[in-house]
Amino acid sequence: MSTEVASTTQAPPVLEVVDLETRFHTARGVVRAVDGVSLSLRAGETLGLVGESGSGKSVLGRTLMGLIATGGTTEVSGTVRIAGQAVHELSGRQRRKLWGPKIAMVFQDPMTSLNPVRPIGVHLTDPLRLHLGLSRRAAKERAVELLDRVGIPDPRRRLEQYPHELSGGMRQRVMIAVALSCDPEILIADEPTTALDVTVQKQILDLLGSLARERQMATVLISHDLGAVEGRTDRVVVMYAGRAVETAPTTELFAAPHHPYAEALIGSVPALDAPPHTVLRAIDGTPPDMANPPVGCRYAPRCNRAQDLCRDQMPLLLDTSPGRSVACHFPVSVALPDVPEVPDGANEKETV
Amino acid sequence: MAGSGTAHLRESDDAVLDVRDLVVEFPVGRKQVVHAVSGLSIDLREGETLGILGESGCGKSSAGRAMMQLPPPTSGSVRFADTELVGLKPRELRRARSRMQMILQDPISSLNPRRKVKDLVAEGLAVWGYDGDDRDGLLRETLLAVGLDPEVVWERRPHELSGGQCQRVCIARALLMDPTVLICDEPVSSLDVSVQAQILNLLERTKDRYGLSMVFIAHDVAVVKNISDRVMVLYLGKTCEVLPSDGLESEAVHPYTRLLLASVPGAEEVAAGRGEAIVPISSELPSPLAPPSGCRFRTRCPLATERCAEEEPQLREVRPGHHVACHHVAVTAEENQ
Ligand SMILES: Nc1ncnc2c1ncn2[C@@H]1O[C@H](COP(=O)(O)OP(=O)(O)O)[C@@H](O)[C@H]1O
Ligand SMILES: Nc1ncnc2c1ncn2[C@@H]1O[C@H](COP(=O)(O)OP(=O)(O)O)[C@@H](O)[C@H]1O
Ligand code: SF4
Ligand SMILES: [Mg+2]
Ligand SMILES: [Mg+2]
Numbered sequence: 001m002s003t004e005v006a007s008t009t010q011a012p013p014v015l016e017v018v019d020l021e022t023r024f025h026t027a028r029g030v031v032r033a034v035d036g037v038s039l040s041l042r043a044g045e046t047l048g049l050v051g052e053s054g055s056g057k058s059v060l061g062r063t064l065m066g067l068i069a070t071g072g073t074t075e076v077s078g079t080v081r082i083a084g085q086a087v088h089e090l091s092g093r094q095r096r097k098l099w100g101p102k103i104a105m106v107f108q109d110p111m112t113s114l115n116p117v118r119p120i121g122v123h124l125t126d127p128l129r130l131h132l133g134l135s136r137r138a139a140k141e142r143a144v145e146l147l148d149r150v151g152i153p154d155p156r157r158r159l160e161q162y163p164h165e166l167s168g169g170m171r172q173r174v175m176i177a178v179a180l181s182c183d184p185e186i187l188i189a190d191e192p193t194t195a196l197d198v199t200v201q202k203q204i205l206d207l208l209g210s211l212a213r214e215r216q217m218a219t220v221l222i223s224h225d226l227g228a229v230e231g232r233t234d235r236v237v238v239m240y241a242g243r244a245v246e247t248a249p250t251t252e253l254f255a256a257p258h259h260p261y262a263e264a265l266i267g268s269v270p271a272l273d274a275p276p277h278t279v280l281r282a283i284d285g286t287p288p289d290m291a292n293p294p295v296g297c298r299y300a301p302r303c304n305r306a307q308d309l310c311r312d313q314m315p316l317l318l319d320t321s322p323g324r325s326v327a328c329h330f331p332v333s334v335a336l337p338d339v340p341e342v343p344d345g346a347n348e349k350e351t352v
Numbered sequence: 353m354a355g356s357g358t359a360h361l362r363e364s365d366d367a368v369l370d371v372r373d374l375v376v377e378f379p380v381g382r383k384q385v386v387h388a389v390s391g392l393s394i395d396l397r398e399g400e401t402l403g404i405l406g407e408s409g410c411g412k413s414s415a416g417r418a419m420m421q422l423p424p425p426t427s428g429s430v431r432f433a434d435t436e437l438v439g440l441k442p443r444e445l446r447r448a449r450s451r452m453q454m455i456l457q458d459p460i461s462s463l464n465p466r467r468k469v470k471d472l473v474a475e476g477l478a479v480w481g482y483d484g485d486d487r488d489g490l491l492r493e494t495l496l497a498v499g500l501d502p503e504v505v506w507e508r509r510p511h512e513l514s515g516g517q518c519q520r521v522c523i524a525r526a527l528l529m530d531p532t533v534l535i536c537d538e539p540v541s542s543l544d545v546s547v548q549a550q551i552l553n554l555l556e557r558t559k560d561r562y563g564l565s566m567v568f569i570a571h572d573v574a575v576v577k578n579i580s581d582r583v584m585v586l587y588l589g590k591t592c593e594v595l596p597s598d599g600l601e602s603e604a605v606h607p608y609t610r611l612l613l614a615s616v617p618g619a620e621e622v623a624a625g626r627g628e629a630i631v632p633i634s635s636e637l638p639s640p641l642a643p644p645s646g647c648r649f650r651t652r653c654p655l656a657t658e659r660c661a662e663e664e665p666q667l668r669e670v671r672p673g674h675h676v677a678c679h680h681v682a683v684t685a686e687e688n689q
Contacts, residue, residue: 052544197407202615227617268549270578280549
């Protein structure tokens with residue numbers, strides 16, 4: 001166990017993100033959907049990305065993938081490094097070459113990523129032939145293996161079927177097979193089970209977990225559902241209004257969250273073993289308008305610990321212990337490290 | 353025998369909402385029929401919250417809507433406040449049903465996008481032609497009761513509100529009709545957890561304050577347990593199990609309920625209390641056009657035997673107030689006693 005931990009810590013990260021910002025210029029102003037996020041991920045590691053809807057999880061996932069890049073009204077700054085390559089410095093064509101063998105993504109609604117007029121088989125064999133240069137025949141055999149691996153019964157027959165002929169759970173399995181077809185080093189799963197029934201959800205999450213283990217894939221599991229992330233990830237990043245507000249090993253986060261938002265979020269989920277009619281820990285108010293966020297801590301208007309300092313100064317993401325950090329002036333049950341006075345405006349740089 | 357029985361109904365006749373053998377079928381195509389609800393019976397008592405739990409497609413919404421007569425059921429009886437609603441003429445129905453209100457999953461689309469909050473909330477009153485001097489005062493009071501600041505939202509339209517705020521508007525609109533029964537169809541399923549908690553707390557407070565009885569429909573076990581006194585589990589239009597919500601996670605015995613519990617993320621430990629985990633033999637929901645014979649869950653049930661295909665299990669009591677429709681669970685329960 002301990003050697004395993006040591007070896008993963010020593011392996012170089014397969015995904016490195018430094019100070020990533022994704023801004024959309026809209027009629028209402030600049031939306032800083034991702035606002036200075038840094039993180040790194042090693043082979044075989046699973047990172048959970050949690051936060052309420054609108055907190056920037058999907059935009060972050062798509063920016064990591066290089067699906068969102070500078071152009072038009074969109075601006076991306078900071079660095080995303082995949083296998084040593086800075087994704088956003090590549091040409092569009094070079095970037096697309098990463099999709100499949102280096103990084104792949106699974107989305108919430110498989111129907112939007114599957115082409116309704118093409119049979120399942122083609123979705124699988126196309127990338128295999130394109131990226132791996134397999135023959136038609138070899139690609140088909142590989143597709144059958146993949147469908148079988150993701151738990152689709154009677155895979156040979158399924159190759160001929162169209163997406164609408166499958167249930168939601170089966171379609172998501174197909175999407176996972178497509179994402180895995182070129183054996184990616186990094187898998188980004190954006191709410192992969194949100195649209196599915198609970199019994200199917202568990203099966204899909206179990207499948208993703210076992211695939212990540214057997215292939216030593218680095219996985220980013222994006223979810224608004226804390227339950228989906230607890231017990232299935234090594235580390236968690238909690239996002240609020242485009243920023244990482246806390247990052248911690250998963251078990252430590254759920255045992256003792258330090259950020260008031262993380263604490264309230266965990267407390268707002270009804271516990272199955274709590275008695276009926278237990279009053280839930282709700283969070284008052286709603287997340288800020290991302291085109292016009294409050295100055296200082298973005299959570300301050302909803303925070304039960306907020307003081308004047310919070311409404312004034314954006315808290316830095318600071319390490320509280322190895323592998324843990326929190327962006328809060330008055331964190332829950334932990335003392336902040338002593339930091340030298342930062343000059344005004346210097347609190348932009350952060351690391352996770 | 354159409355349903356899974358009525359053994360779970362309680363002896364006394366003080367139910368505020370009494371539903372018997374509710375059947376909802378939708379004809380589709382040539383001679384085909386969707387069996388959405390197949391013989392559902394409930395007795396909702398005053399001040400009680402009954403949770404209806406099940407995966408999508410199991411007939412929860414069809415049942416809730418049939419209770420409201422939107423549309424009326426294919427067969428069965430719905431007695432509300434001592435009036436049989438099935439078969440009433442539209443005008444009589446509107447009067448008889450006014451004190452039974454419904455709240456839906458998607459709050460934004462259940463509000464007319466062109467109307468302002470003050471008009472949306474008053475919609476119910478307008479139906480009655482109510483125009484007393486205290487109208488605005490009543491509206492403001494109700495908005496406050498659901499946690500909306502009348503000064504802020506009065507002139508706003510739905511798109512200027514968050515999902516949680518829209519759901520509050522829907523609740524306010526329902527409350528203004530002075531209901532005794534509230535049917536909530538997945539009222540928090542489309543909301544973020546922090547907002548979901550606000551609405552659940554609000555419903556709980558509102559229920560006490562306005563003396564409501566509730567039918568609360570959802571697919572999330574923990575949510576249903578939190579708000580309900582009793583829980584009814586549906587599968588493909590049939591009742592599997594009815595039990596008190598207190599201790600549900602360890603007391604439930606129907607294989608489908610166990611499967612739902614085992615699927616709750618992080619619930620493995622909680623559910624482990626009661627022997628082996630349930631592993632479904634198939635993840636596919638059978639077609640509601642041709643539901644399986646006998647027990648409808650049998651195609652996914654690890655305990656299924658021939659008897660399950662031949663004979664429909666009837667609800668029977670396994671302990672006071674706890675009823676299960678399963679051939680094999682009854683045996684286990686006897687052993688446990
Ligand atoms: N193309 C876009 N143009 C403008 N704003 C956008 C765009 N895409 C996303 N946003 C905004 O960015 C924020 C983050 O969105 P998203 O990443 O989808 O959140 P999440 O996945 O956490 O629910 C939201 O406020 C959203 O409205
Ligand atoms: N108007 C309709 N016409 C045909 N089939 C319907 C109609 N409404 C619902 N159904 C079907 O009835 C079954 C039960 O649906 P529903 O009551 O919405 O379930 P739930 O609310 O539990 O998800 C499903 O198979 C659904 O497709
Ligand atoms: S910085 Fe202040 S407002 Fe922000 S979370 Fe911490 S205590 Fe709350
Ligand atoms: Mg998203
Ligand atoms: Mg429904």
